Amino acid sequence: MSRYPSPALAAFLTLAAATGVSAQAPAPNLSDPQVAHVAVTANTIDVTLAKYAQTRTQNTQVREFAATMIRDHTAVNEQASALAGRLHVTPQDNSVSQSLLAGAAQARSALEPFKGSAFDRGYMDREVAYHQAVLDALDHVLIPAASNPELKQLLVDVRPAIAAHLEHAKHVRSGLGNGS
Amino acid sequence: MKSPDTRRARLLVALLSAAGLGLAHAGPAPAPRRHVVEIRGMEFHPAALEVAPGDTIVWVNRDIVPHTATADGKNGWDTGILTPSHSGSIVVSRVGGSPYGCKLHPTMRGGVKVRRS
Numbered sequence A: 001m002s003r004y005p006s007p008a009l010a011a012f013l014t015l016a017a018a019t020g021v022s023a024q025a026p027a028p029n030l031s032d033p034q035v036a037h038v039a040v041t042a043n044t045i046d047v048t049l050a051k052y053a054q055t056r057t058q059n060t061q062v063r064e065f066a067a068t069m070i071r072d073h074t075a076v077n078e079q080a081s082a083l084a085g086r087l088h089v090t091p092q093d094n095s096v097s098q099s100l101l102a103g104a105a106q107a108r109s110a111l112e113p114f115k116g117s118a119f120d121r122g123y124m125d126r127e128v129a130y131h132q133a134v135l136d137a138l139d140h141v142l143i144p145a146a147s148n149p150e151l152k153q154l155l156v157d158v159r160p161a162i163a164a165h166l167e168h169a170k171h172v173r174s175g176l177g178n179g180s
Numbered sequence B: 001m002k003s004p005d006t007r008r009a010r011l012l013v014a015l016l017s018a019a020g021l022g023l024a025h026a027g028p029a030p031a032p033r034r035h036v037v038e039i040r041g042m043e044f045h046p047a048a049l050e051v052a053p054g055d056t057i058v059w060v061n062r063d064i065v066p067h068t069a070t071a072d073g074k075n076g077w078d079t080g081i082l083t084p085s086h087s088g089s090i091v092v093s094r095v096g097g098s099p100y101g102c103k104l105h106p107t108m109r110g111g112v113k114v115r116r117s
């Protein structure tokens, strides 16, 4: 690994790595509308993949994990939308959102060929990596970039949920073993 | 959920009891208490609670995601899903108590100890 010039850039590259997109661009200085867009996109991506996983898994723990992802990330997005409305902030598309979406599409197609426990392991591996990347992005990119105090507070409030999801994902993943 | 009427009745009993107005108890029964557990930052605050039979425990969800407070084991108490800024409660029935958690988030743990006061 080469040395990164800043923690923010390192986090952005981690995010890009976890989402399967190679990053040439430095960590962008995001505006509040862009931060809001990244946050909503990150939540939507996890809801979408969880809905897909529910159509593919037979495992109770994986199914329950996916249900929690749908419930929680939907709830966070409802709050984010309400806040954006109140602040008259229109979320604005940007390169970080784009790289998240590209990584999500890649993760989804990488999972498609797998069945049964191999699918479960793949999905949970992705969820561990994704939540770690989102946590890093919150700490090093999104929270520092947010300038409106309410937007910043929402991101700060979201953090413990993401951290709990990460532990939950690790726990489910370790219960799945490594296959034969 | 305890209704306001039940709460008022209990309060009345407690007041009468405190005033010594002809209740059948040998000693004055302690007034049932109301304990509030806040759920925030994916944790129960306080996580450990000591209560007496007849007390009420209220869980208030101050988080931005839904939670439950659910006793371990098959036939324990359960608040059901508490959406953000909603609360749920139980009336403690018997001595003992239980570790509990959130059914939706296995990392969230708490405990209730029930002893006669």
Ligand SMILES: [Cu+2]
Pocket (backbone or CB within 6 Å): B066, B067, B068, B102, B103, B104, B105, B108
């Ligand atoms: Cu919970």
